[in-house]
Amino acid sequence: MAFEGLAERLQATFDKMKGRGKVSEADVKEMMREVRLALLEADVNFKVVKKFVNDVKERAVGQEVMKSLTPGQQVIKVVNEELTKLMGEEQSKIALAQKPPTVVMMVGLQGAGKTTTTGKLANFLRKKNNRKPLMAAADIYRPAAIDQLETLGKQLSMPVFSLGDQVNPVDIATGAVNQAKEEHHDYVLIDTAGRLHVDEDLMGELQRIKEAVQPDEILLVVDAMTGQDAVNVAESFNEQLDLTGIVLTKLDGDTRGGAALSVKAVTGTPIKFAGMGEKIDQLEPFHPERMASRILGMGDVLSLIEKAQTNVDEERAKELEKKMRTAELTFDDFLEQLEQVRNMGPLDELLAMIPGANKKALKNVQVDESQIGRVEAIVRSMTSHEKQQPSVINASRKRRIAKGSGTSIQDVNRLLKQFEDMKKMMKQMTNMQGKKKGKGGFQLPFM
Amino acid sequence: MSFFKKLKEKFTTQTDSVTEKFKEGLAKTRDSFVGQMNELFAQYRSVDEEFFEELEEILIGADVGVSTVLELIDELKDEVKLRNIKDSTEIAPVISEKLAEKLDKSGEDTELNIQKDGMTVILFVGVNGVGKTTTIGKVAHFFKEQDKTVVMAAGDTFRAGAIEQLEVWGERVGVDVVKQQAGSDPAAVMYDAIQSARAKQADILLCDTAGRLQNKVNLMKELEKVKRVISRELPEAPHEVLLVLDATTGQNALSQAKTFQETTDVSGIVLTKLDGTARGGIVLAIRNELDIPVKLVGLGEGIEDLQQFDAEQFVYGLFKELVEEDTGAGEEDEESR
Numbered sequence: 001m002a003f004e005g006l007a008e009r010l011q012a013t014f015d016k017m018k019g020r021g022k023v024s025e026a027d028v029k030e031m032m033r034e035v036r037l038a039l040l041e042a043d044v045n046f047k048v049v050k051k052f053v054n055d056v057k058e059r060a061v062g063q064e065v066m067k068s069l070t071p072g073q074q075v076i077k078v079v080n081e082e083l084t085k086l087m088g089e090e091q092s093k094i095a096l097a098q099k100p101p102t103v104v105m106m107v108g109l110q111g112a113g114k115t116t117t118t119g120k121l122a123n124f125l126r127k128k129n130n131r132k133p134l135m136a137a138a139d140i141y142r143p144a145a146i147d148q149l150e151t152l153g154k155q156l157s158m159p160v161f162s163l164g165d166q167v168n169p170v171d172i173a174t175g176a177v178n179q180a181k182e183e184h185h186d187y188v189l190i191d192t193a194g195r196l197h198v199d200e201d202l203m204g205e206l207q208r209i210k211e212a213v214q215p216d217e218i219l220l221v222v223d224a225m226t227g228q229d230a231v232n233v234a235e236s237f238n239e240q241l242d243l244t245g246i247v248l249t250k251l252d253g254d255t256r257g258g259a260a261l262s263v264k265a266v267t268g269t270p271i272k273f274a275g276m277g278e279k280i281d282q283l284e285p286f287h288p289e290r291m292a293s294r295i296l297g298m299g300d301v302l303s304l305i306e307k308a309q310t311n312v313d314e315e316r317a318k319e320l321e322k323k324m325r326t327a328e329l330t331f332d333d334f335l336e337q338l339e340q341v342r343n344m345g346p347l348d349e350l351l352a353m354i355p356g357a358n359k360k361a362l363k364n365v366q367v368d369e370s371q372i373g374r375v376e377a378i379v380r381s382m383t384s385h386e387k388q389q390p391s392v393i394n395a396s397r398k399r400r401i402a403k404g405s406g407t408s409i410q411d412v413n414r415l416l417k418q419f420e421d422m423k424k425m426m427k428q429m430t431n432m433q434g435k436k437k438g439k440g441g442f443q444l445p446f447m
Numbered sequence: 448m449s450f451f452k453k454l455k456e457k458f459t460t461q462t463d464s465v466t467e468k469f470k471e472g473l474a475k476t477r478d479s480f481v482g483q484m485n486e487l488f489a490q491y492r493s494v495d496e497e498f499f500e501e502l503e504e505i506l507i508g509a510d511v512g513v514s515t516v517l518e519l520i521d522e523l524k525d526e527v528k529l530r531n532i533k534d535s536t537e538i539a540p541v542i543s544e545k546l547a548e549k550l551d552k553s554g555e556d557t558e559l560n561i562q563k564d565g566m567t568v569i570l571f572v573g574v575n576g577v578g579k580t581t582t583i584g585k586v587a588h589f590f591k592e593q594d595k596t597v598v599m600a601a602g603d604t605f606r607a608g609a610i611e612q613l614e615v616w617g618e619r620v621g622v623d624v625v626k627q628q629a630g631s632d633p634a635a636v637m638y639d640a641i642q643s644a645r646a647k648q649a650d651i652l653l654c655d656t657a658g659r660l661q662n663k664v665n666l667m668k669e670l671e672k673v674k675r676v677i678s679r680e681l682p683e684a685p686h687e688v689l690l691v692l693d694a695t696t697g698q699n700a701l702s703q704a705k706t707f708q709e710t711t712d713v714s715g716i717v718l719t720k721l722d723g724t725a726r727g728g729i730v731l732a733i734r735n736e737l738d739i740p741v742k743l744v745g746l747g748e749g750i751e752d753l754q755q756f757d758a759e760q761f762v763y764g765l766f767k768e769l770v771e772e773d774t775g776a777g778e779e780d781e782e783s784r
């Protein structure tokens with residue numbers, strides 16, 4: 001990755017400080033420079049960084065170094081604590097009006113993820129809270145914005161309120177709330193068009209919608225990749241609309257996400273949810289402490305563990321286990337397993353999350369993603385029959401597969417052999433362990 | 448200061464609406480940047496650590512990017528020592544000079560590679576929501592105006608409403624859209640599109656793709672395949688692979704550019720949403736760290752809100768006031784706040 005984590009940045013300073021009992025002012029100054037750069041590289045706004053660094057400096061100077069920590073770790077600890085404090089409490093709760101329906105308005109810049117998040121939130125409310133939301137298509141400007149929301153509605157089998165794109169968004173919002181009352185929906189989620197915070201006309205439109213429907217929540221949807229301007233955007237939306245919360249999207253990317261800190265700092269409103277992918281169920285509660293270590297580029301143990309847990313779908317795991325026992329395992333299962341590992345993120349990133357996995361040591365660990373890609377290409381070049389029944393793969397089929405995947409026949413042979421070995425091993429293993437171990441994962445040939 | 452003199456001459460003689468529009472779009476970036484620089488010079492008389500720290504922040508605040516900025520500051524510090532500069536006013540020209548050095552890649556080709564004979568295929572790639580589909584609509588309009596036959600390929604079969612969105616643009620501009628059902632293989636759409644564009648003897652084929660984050664290995668593979676199919680059907684194609692970047696994006700834009708460059712051999716960048724941001728400094732970082740020219744910029748959601756990018760014009764817009772002080776020019780051009 002392009003960015004060095006804070007821990008790595010601070011290494012040199014740490015080395016100098018070894019064996020000292022107190023953190024001196026000079027040490028802190030030097031370290032704070034590194035902290036500052038790490039935050040800036042993560043796209044935290046420079047004004048926010050400045051204030052933060054000053055606050056931390058005050059706390060860090062003169063501190064007794066705890067016995068269990070080196071002075072450097074001590075500073076990191078303080079930095080991490082302060083940052084987590086700044087990120088706020090965990091608050092993934094969404095308002096509930098005393099008298100239904102609860103009205104939620106989604107606002108933000110163009111392309112931030114409002115429409116997608118509207119769908120995700122509807123799904124979330126139904127699944128987690130057993131609610132019956134109505135989505136409202138109040139973006140009359142973007143081409144096919146209504147189609148987009150309606151498609152999401154269809155995917156979810158949930159209703160979408162629309163009056164077409166020739167009706168004023170204020171009337172659409174009002175109409176949606178009325179319909180929700182009639183049809184006893186407990187939530188109305190209003191998707192609005194993307195707009196620039198400096199566009200007075202369109203910001204005025206949002207204010208009018210707000211006045212007309214008196215929303216219980218106004219959520220600013222922010223792209224986690226946003227740069228320095230995030231503060232101005234958030235400040236401006238907040239001033240004009242009094243936001244109640246923030247949703248950070250596209251956190252499944254490899255951005256450090258410093259914008260999170262910026263928007264939190266300038267608006268004081270909680271970040272409630274995190275968008276973790278394009279799919280409708282990829283909305284997660286926001287975890288401030290994880291965000292803090294992500295911004296700092298420090299290992300994040302919790303995330304790793306949880307990722308590993310949620311990504312291996314329990315039921316599928318059981319099914320797989322059964323297949324393994326009977327050696328029915330197919331390449332389709334294999335692909336799926338590959339996908340699950342993939343979903344956990346790039347492998348080297350995963351490794352970096354392991355506590356104590358210092359980047360330097362990891363540099364020698366070659367996670368060969370291209371190797372994985374090759375394996376995958378081979379499997380994808382098989383017909384579904386071949387995937388289900390690898391034994392039919394004869395020489396001419398091998399040639400075709402190699403050609404289709406841009407690999408060699410040797411590569412194909414190797415994979416087939418590894419796959420067979422794996423099946424055998426699986427069988428032995430599962431026979432040995434019986435039904436006890438429901439963990440599901442198996443060793444992939446390239447790991 | 449020959450670089451800026453050259454620029455200045457070029458732009459004082461150029462008064463067409465294109466420049467105006469471009470200037471308007473960049474007004475935010477320029478105002479905030481120049482304002483801050485002037486404040487800096489007013490606030491710090493002497494060139495010291497604090498001065499540099501402040502300068503660093505101004506540049507980082509414009510999304511120029513930490514590594515580019517640090518490099519620049521180091522060079523400046525060396526110059527200050529070398530030339531024995533004490534007063535902050537003396538350093539102003541040195542700053543412009545150094546920035547210009549970083550931006551001046553003369554000979555860089557920002558023109559789109561359009562075939563004189565036969566069809567030109569342009570593939571649009573980028574992360575989610577940056578403005579790929581909208582840019583395609585604008586580009587289609589741009590070529591349509593030149594009486595070219597344009598076809599669009601609805602290669603985003605994944606996102607809800609993506610095909611419909613491109614179809615609306617097709618109607619708006621008056622060009623054909625080749626599509627398949629949602630969920631179908633994007634490579635197959637491209638195959639179809641090339642056949643169909645050929646049959647229509649189209650001049651330009653614009654290929655939309657689904658947004659994808661650069662760390663999604665599978666999706667990047669899919670994109671590779673899409674490109675491969677295009678090249679297979681039409682050797683030499685795609686003639687342009689345009690990476691669409693959102694100007695509001697921070698440092699991740701660099702990572703995007705690097706990864707898309709690796710997988711699809713990007714030939715140019717489209718920088719969108721420059722109408723909204725006071726930043727745009729990422730252009731500097733991109734120019735400094737990568738060798739991909741910015742070819743187009745998006746300045747709004749309308750069909751006309753697209754400009755060909757002129758790097759010199761951009762630099763000039765950014766540093767106009769500084770340059771003018773520098774080259775001893777008058778203030779004939781009052782800036783509105």
Ligand SMILES: Nc1nc2c(ncn2[C@@H]2O[C@H](COP(=O)(O)OP(=O)(O)OP(=O)(O)O)[C@@H](O)[C@H]2O)c(=O)[nH]1
Binds near residue numbers: 109142193252253576
């Ligand atoms: N990877 C990823 N993509 C996302 C996420 N949220 C949204 N997207 C994608 O981002 C793009 C833009 O999302 P939209 O929901 O259309 O954004 P919007 O804010 O409604 O856009 P406008 O209405 O045009 O302002 C789409 O390609 C979405 O699939 C996320 O959490 N992760």
Ligand SMILES: Nc1nc2c(ncn2[C@@H]2O[C@H](COP(=O)(O)OP(=O)(O)OP(=O)(O)O)[C@@H](O)[C@H]2O)c(=O)[nH]1
Binds near residue numbers: 579603658745
């Ligand atoms: N202000 C402004 N908005 C823009 C510009 N270009 C695109 N947009 C808006 O940004 C949003 C996303 O644009 P799309 O063209 O759908 O982006 P995309 O990259 O195709 O998105 P996905 O296909 O979902 O990845 C829409 O609301 C566009 O109207 C621009 O130059 N300026």
Ligand SMILES: [Mg+2]
Binds near residue numbers: 114191194
């Ligand atoms: Mg939308």
Ligand SMILES: [Mg+2]
Binds near residue numbers: 579581657
């Ligand atoms: Mg699109």
